[in-house]
Amino acid sequence: MIYVLADMEYEGVLIDHETLKEFSKVLETDIGKLEKTVYEKAGVRFNIASPKQLGEVLFEKLMLDPKAKKTKTGQYQTGEDVLLALAAKSDIVRDILDFRQLQKLKSTYVDALPLMVNRKTGRVHTSYNQAVAATGRLSSNNPNLQNIPIRTERGREVRKAFIPRDSGHTLVSADYSQIELRIIAEISKDANMMDAFVKNLDIHTATAANVYGISLEEVTSTQRRNAKAVNFGIIYGQSAFGLSQSLGIPRKEAADIIDNYFAQYPGIKQYMSDTMNFARENGYVCTLMGRRRYLRDINSANATVRGFAERNAINAPIQGSAADMIKIAMINIHREFKALNLDARMTMQVHDELVFDVPHHEVEIVKPIILENMKNAIKTTVPIMVEIGSGVNWLEAH
DNA sequence: TCTCTCACG
């Protein structure tokens, strides 16, 4: 793996300066407008980027919430969830949320990435760390290329600035579909969930049909949304409280959904209790490939501390097995590219996605190599699906 | 250097 990562780091990625420079100006203008509006609505100039000052303005001057909560250091909480709850009745809060989003984009990505370009190569060279994440995932720093925006319209603009090395190349991106849910199906051998993947169903729709006892065609968008939240929450050991918070529904309703979920997927319930028992007796848990995560707090007398360790015990084999799988795929793809003397290069890894810089004439050669190696990295019963695309920038390739 | 916030899977 070291050799693969070294080659990726040396290779680096090309950034389109002009796109980012232009975007930075646009953001600066928009941020300036938002600042002005916020000052007018607040009746005072202050540093919006300071959580301390912002909390005082919102909760002492404007009295937006008499029951505003404070952090353990005595500051008002001004996190996104807090502000979103106030946004419905206060347009200054909506402006502040917009300000935050744009400020983050500008300072963390749009202005910072060009400064990371290497003088000699003209490219950005991240570091991939193999021994940071406790689950076996990689991490990336200087700069972090594993958290480039994608969820919002304006965030996606940043991805357009990640481009091939020249006009003779194209970016190819391949990502695993629902890899963690496939792995929990594989590890738990739950018949119902395996069946959904074997039939290549939309897993969240299939889960909704199971949980609500209806046919696939009858599933509403709300039911699918609820099922999706449970599918994700389960991977992390989420409680009824947590599910009710994330969906904005009563705790009783969340508890019913979870009960139905475990009734439909008894193998997953079994996996969770087996894994916790294993951890209690052995002090560690294992991935499919035998990687261990030690859990020193698994038998702690402190329920909160123990709860954290228990959720780690459930999550680590899932997240860690997915990490093992993509690493094996990377080694095999790297080896095959070398053997065939290809000019295509692997340039980025984002947990379930690989990105390549490929000469046009090699695109149709590398696609099957990438697909086969990603799908077959580890022998599984559950089918593993990979989506692949190409384009003139990272957003288009995705 | 710590805290808070927020970007990603």
Add this chain to the structure above:
DNA sequence: ACGTACGTGAGAGAC
């Protein structure tokens, strides 16, 4: 009564 979903890295402010 308490806390409540896992894994990261980075920027800005405050001290």
